[in-house]
Amino acid sequence: MFRLDGKTALVTGAGSGIGREIALLFAAQGATVAVGDIDEPAAQSVADEITGAGDAALVLRIDVTDLASVTGGVEAIVAQSGGLHILVNNAGIGMVGSLTETSPEDFARLMSVNVYGVYHCSLVAINQMLDQDPRGGTIVNIASVAGQVAVARRFAYGTTKGAVISMTQSTAMDYIDQGIRCNCICPGTVETPFVEAYLHRYHAGEVEETRAQLHARQPIGRMGRPEEIAPLALYLASDEAAYVTGAQMTIDGGLTAR
Template sequence: MFDLTGKSALITGGASGIGEAIARAFVAQGARVVIGDRDASRALQLAEEIGAEGTALDVTDPRSLRAAMDRAIDAAGGLDLLVNCAGLMHVGKLHETEPEDYDRIQAVNARGVYLACRAAIEPMLRRRSGNIINIASVASLIAVERRFAYCVSKGAVLEMTRALAIDYARDGIRANAICPGTVDTPMIRGYVQKYFGDDVAGTLAQLHERQPIGRMGEAREIAALAVFLAADESAFMTGAALPIDGGWTAK
């Protein structure tokens, strides 16, 4: 079950956290993986460690996306899987969100997903086959306090996923969104340090506590769901928004 042998994948933001866990899981299931990340040295280092390819990638730059896409296609003869995982966090209500923060978050989290899908769709259409997995968030489904710009960006990711799913359903291309709750990754550790540096332990405890299950998720738990969506066993699924959140959105 869930064999990915022969499938090629590009994972944006694949050098850290959830993307790293997905890269590891895809390789373990037999996929040929290109890890694209703004942190090129980490992408190359991880790729070497796990038997993937690594490349510099900035999802805000169409030329950089084109080059990473070509790399994935050249390596495997086509692109089966695009995983959009690159993302940034910002903490603040509307009045605490400067226009430049807003633009920075949308540029990566929302426009970056648009640009990556735009670069992947024509090669996928040519083969009449493709599978897009977007790492959205619980913030695509519900509002999360003091995450204004992030919520807006992740709402866009979910609607993009649904629009893609509908538009390309008859072209052999599917698109689904994974909506994680809080997952213990360098992103979380980084923003806790940046915005809540005066009470790191207390903030981490709150982040565990806000999931009814009583803890943050682990990146490998999100990766397991990505493997299912990448595999042929999920072929009937498209346009889905899948919460994986310790019960958060069930409240």
């Protein structure tokens, strides 16, 4: 079940957190994984973990905000492994702020990584998936519950993740007859370096109290873990999910059910 043998996957932002866990799991399930990240040493270290376990990985220094970087990255993947079957649009950044606390520069920065990044990678990957033989592939976007419901003072972040949900639905419908599926995962709060950075940037001096509050904010009583998100990405990328497209899959410890 859920094997990815013979498939090549690009995971963006795979040098850390959720993306790292997805890259490790996909490789363990038989995929050749292109570990894409703007932070090349981080990508290299994840690729080393994969190859150290006897699985296949490529390292890709990729900036998802830059279409030329994404195009070059996908060309390198195809040259080395012959095709691209799975794209995980995971690279993303966050910030805290209401609308009036969000500067135009902050808004543009989040849009450029979280929205343009998904657009660029999907554009290049879908063109490749349509060209290759056999045609097709699958895309998994990492959105967020912040795109589904209002999370306090996440104006820009929620905006971008709402766009990711919408891009998921459009992409799923527009390529449904061409063998391309597209789904998204909406995680609640997951304990990764992303949350660590948030704690130190916005709550320096009260990191542990705030961490405890973040755990308590989830109805289930704790934050999620990256290894609890990766198996859903694996399922969505696998042939077992052949009937699943355009879906928003929520993993949030009950947050949106409350």
